[in-house]
Amino acid sequence: MNGPKHHHQCCIAGGGPAGLMLGYLLARAGVDVVVLEKHADFLRDFRGDTIHPSTLTVLDDLGLLDKFLALPHDEIEELTADVYGEVITVADFRHLPAPRPFLVLVPQWDFLDFIADEARALPNFKLLMETKAERLIEQDGVVVGVDALGPESPLRITADLVVAADGRHTTLRESAGLQSQDIGAPIDVLWFRLPRDPERHPYRTGGILRPGAMLVMLSRQNYWQCAFVIPKGSLAEVHAQGLVHFRRRIAAIAPFLAPDLDTLTGWDDVKLLSVQISDLAQWSRPGFLCIGDAAHAMSPVGGVGINLAIQDAVAAANLLAAPLREGRLTPEDLEMVQKRRRWPARVTQRVQIAIQNTVLAPTLAREEAPEHPPAVARLLQRFPLLRRLPARLVGIGVRPERVRI
Ligand SMILES: Cc1cc2nc3c(=O)[nH]c(=O)nc-3n(C[C@H](O)[C@H](O)[C@H](O)COP(=O)(O)OP(=O)(O)OC[C@H]3O[C@@H](n4cnc5c(N)ncnc54)[C@H](O)[C@@H]3O)c2cc1C
CATH class of the missing domain: 3.50.50.60 (FAD/NAD(P)-binding domain)
Structure with a gap:
C-alpha cells in the first residue's frame, strides 16, 4: 500500500x-x-444517552467525575413503569454503592x-x-x-x-x-424526539405498557426521547399504516403527548434500531x-x-x-x-x-389488558426493597x- x-x-x-x-x-x-x-x-443519530453509576464510578476513579457532571445533563434516581394504568417504581438507584447513585442522561x-x-x-x-x-x-x-x-x-x-x-x-x-x-431478538425499536414543556409535563423516565404497545420515555429538560417497541421486522407494516396512524398509536398510549405529535413530520424523524x-x-x-x-x-x-x-x-x-x-x-x-x-x-x-x-413480546401480542398487573410488577409495588435489585x-x-x- x-x-x-x-x-x-x-x-x-x-x-x-x-x-x-x-x-x-x-x-x-x-x-x-x-x-x-x-x-x-x-x-x-441518537445512540443512547445513559451513563450509569458503573461509568460514573470509573470517571470518579479517573478524577473526572465533577468535571463531567458540570456538562448539561439530567439525573434519574428511579425508573417507573405505567403497567396497564398502574404506575409502579421498577428500579430505585438511590441506594447503590456508587459515588453518585443515579443515572445520568447526557x-x-x-x-x-x-x-x-x-x-x-x-x-x-x-x-x-x-x-x-x-x-x-x-x-x-x-x-x-x-x-x-x-x-x-x-x-x-x-x-x-x-x-x-x-x-x-x-x-x-x-x-x-x-x-x-x-x-436474535423478538423486537425492534423506533426512536424519536418530542418537545417537552417542563410546566405541562411531569418529569419521569420509564415505560408505558398497554395491550399491543410499549413506549419508553426518557425525560430531558425540553424534550422527550421516546422509544416505541415494535415486533421484529415489522417496520414496513408500520410505514404502510402511515405516519398519522403511528401518531394516533402514540397518543393512545400517552395522551399527554398528543398536542406535540404533529412535530413528527416524516419518517426521517423516526429512526429504527434493529435490535x-x-x-x-x-x-x-x-x-x-x-x-x-x-x-x-x-x-x-x-x-x-x-x-x-x-x-x-x-x-x-x-x-x-x-x-x-x-x-x-x-x-x-x-x-x-x-x-x-x-x-x-x-x-x-x-x-x-x-x-x-x-414482558416485551407478550405485551406486543396482547389484545386486552390483563385483569391484574403481572406478578413481578405487584411484587415491586408491594416490597420497595426489591426495587434495588x-x-x-x-x-x-x-x-x-x-x-x-
Ligand atoms: C438507536 C440506539 C439507541 C441506543 N440506546 C442506548 C442507551 O440508551 N443506553 C446504552 O447504554 N446503549 C444504547 N445503545 C447501544 C450503545 O450505543 C452501544 O452499545 C455502545 O455505543 C457500544 O459502544 P462501542 O464503542 O462498542 O461501539 P459504537 O458506539 O458503535 O462505536 C463504534 C465507533 O466506531 C466507528 N467505526 C465503525 N467502523 C469503523 C472503522 N472501520 N474504522 C474506524 N471507525 C469505525 C463508528 O463510527 C463509531 O464511532 C443504543 C444504540 C442505538 C443504535
Missing part, C-alpha cells in the same frame, strides 16, 4: 465509548496509542467529546478522525497492523496490538476471520482483540450498551497497559480480557432476553470494573 506508514504500541479502530475510553486509559498509563474514527465528528456526543478532549491532552494519544480502518495486516498468523483510509489518502499503521472497537457492524472482526453468533444480540466465542487472536459492541451487541433493555463497552475498556486497560508499555504482550494477555468480560456480557444478555421474552443490575451490572492503572 502507498501512503504514510506509522507505528504505535496500540491502534484502536472506532472512537465510540469503548475505543475512546480504552485509548484514554492506555495513553494515561504511558502506552503510545492511536484511535481511528471514520466519522468527522461525534455528532450522529447526549452521547457530549460524552465522547469529553473523553476525547481529556485524551487529546495526553502526549502519547492520537485521534485520527475521518479515518476508516479497512483491513488487518498479518504476518505469519499474527496481526501486525491496519490499512486505513484517511480524509486525504490511505495510510498503513503497524501496532503491537490492534483493537476492534468499531461497533456492532465491525469491519475488523470479519477481517480477523472471527465469527459472532447472532442470538441485535450477539456473542463472540473468540475475542482475540495474536495481536488482535475485539471489545464493546464488536464483541457483544446488546439489546436496548436497561440501556446498558455504552456502560458495558466502557467496562470492557477498563478491564482491557487494566490487563494490557503494562505488557503493552513494556513490549511483552502475549496472546494469553488478550485471552484474559475475554475471560474477564464475556461472562458479564452473557449474563446481562440472558437477563435482557428473559425480559424481551416474558433491578437498580443494581442496570446501574452497576455484574462484575463491575475499577481503574487499577
